Amino acid sequence: DTAVSQTPKYLVTQMGNDKSIKCEQNLGHDTMYWYKQDSKKFLKIMFSYNNKELIINETVPNRFSPKSPDKAHLNLHINSLELGDSAVYFCASRRGTGGEGYQETQYFGPGTRLLVL
């Protein structure tokens, strides 16, 4: 009955490889996000999708490509991995794009710890 789940939890890979991490939410939310948390614990938005449509695309290298097959899933594919990509990647979801209050809270997945060697 996990609300926001991510796979894998840990990912260790070599520089130059291509890898994907997956996220699924069973909350019926419309909006999903990818965040990167670096070694200094700074949490930064990367992408957001609302009902399969890209609505936030921060200044992220184009080696990172998100894909949302449906509103419950948001995957992140990373090409040509670099040492600086090592971080924890969090997926999050939120009910909608408008309104105020608690229903706009973002719920985070458990994170994917990526280590590039």
Add this chain to the structure above:
Amino acid sequence: GQNIDQPTEMTATEGAIVQINCTYQTSGFNGLFWYQQHAGEAPTFLSYNVLDGLEEKGRFSSFLSRSKGYSYLLLKELQMKDSASYLCAVRRGGATNKLIFGTGTLLAVQP
């Protein structure tokens, strides 16, 4: 642009009260969130303020002054399990409702 500042680390004693401050400068302010993050875990929602004043939820309270660009999180009756990072996040208005996070405050509760 946006700038969110929090102290990097704080230490407090079990049973005491601690206040974690957050100052922000951002355009299109549309609410402020506090999240708690234990080591190795995901951030979890603590509180939300969009109007000035104090919001109380059990041992945790959060205050907002929009005119001063200032918020604080107040933790009462501290417990060892409150040792965690506390993240202040400002929401920008508009269709994207983007959250901008501060760098977080690492709180250590000592016996």
